Amino acid sequence: MNAGLSEAFALISENEFFYKQCPENMRSIAASFFxxxxxxxxxxxxxxxxxxxxxxxxxxxxxxxxxxxxxxxLMAALEILNLGYFLVCAKWYKYKGVAM
Incomplete structure (x- = not known):
């Protein structure tokens, strides 16, 4: 149950991110990356x-x-490495301007 719940939350947040940060003609391709x-x-x-x-x-x-x-x-060590990689990528990421 927890895996399904986490996948549902990840899907919602990733779709929101892709639709706000990707170019308009690449949104469906980006959403399929999930x-x-x-x-x-x-x-x-x-x-x-x-x-x-x-x-x-x-x-x-x-x-x-x-x-x-x-x-x-071993799994925990790999997840810590993954978290470090995520933090590096998140630091270098520049958000696209949001028009209101």
Missing amino acids: FVGLAGSSYLSSFFSSVVHKTSNWLAEDLNKGKLDCFYY
Whole structure:
């Protein structure tokens, strides 16, 4: 339920951003980036889980024998890197003027 709720809020905010900040003839293409990103992140998540499963014992079939906490620490580290990248991009971004 939480994933669906977060996707709904992300869709609304991204559409608002794209319609205000993109050129008029590129708005629908920009809005489709949300769904392309969603599909790409699903494939990347699946790929990443299989790589971790094949290279370590963190995601064992029996959860009592695995080290799931290490996997979540790795995910948290990747999210912190993603936040840093977002902050750099947000700092360099220049908003388009809003006409009222």
